[in-house]
Amino acid sequence: MSGRKQFDVDEALDRAMRVFWELGYAETSLDTLGRATGLGRGSLYGAFGAKDELFRRSLERYAARYEHRYEEAVDAHAGDPVAAVGAFFDVVLDRIGDPDVPVGCLVVQSAAQLPTLSPESRKAVDRAVTAQRRRVRRAxxxxxxxxxxxxxxxLALLVVGVQHAIVVLSRTGAPMAELRSLADAGVQAVADRLAVTTR
Structure with missing residues (x-):
């Protein structure tokens, strides 16, 4: 029987993801990650590699936890783009309003810190942002x-831009009523523009 301490990789990733989500990449240190996960530096490196690699694993974890919610919301209103956009924003607001997770969005917060990221991590964040934009475009x-x-x-860019604004404002403590009002304005902008046929 091995004397090495065993740990749950998924749980450690969840805790690391939460640290990056709360503090952002630049403000997250290995010591902070170690305290959150209960792992020493050696164990962190052994299990996940350097901080940069752990950050990308955390992004993947975040995507696995939340992307399907956006997919389901959009797909539930296939054929009705205005309703699909409204459902998209509902997912954004539901996550922000969840008291069990940090405020904001790991992807949006990471996008704001691109200069502090490695080229590989910048690409990972860009892929996540692009995937969201394509999801809205499909709707x-x-x-x-x-x-x-x-x-x-x-219009897809506008919707994602409103999403990013909602996330940033949520980090400043803006009340949910204001965030909902911004989302409603985004939906109305889409509805107004689609009401005008250009062909």
């Missing part, structure tokens, strides 16, 4: 018959 495809692709691309 808008139901309106494609009356709108130019470039216009729908622009």
């Amino acid at each position: 808008l495809d139901a309106a494609a018959a009356g709108h130019e692709p470039a216009e729908l691309d622009s």
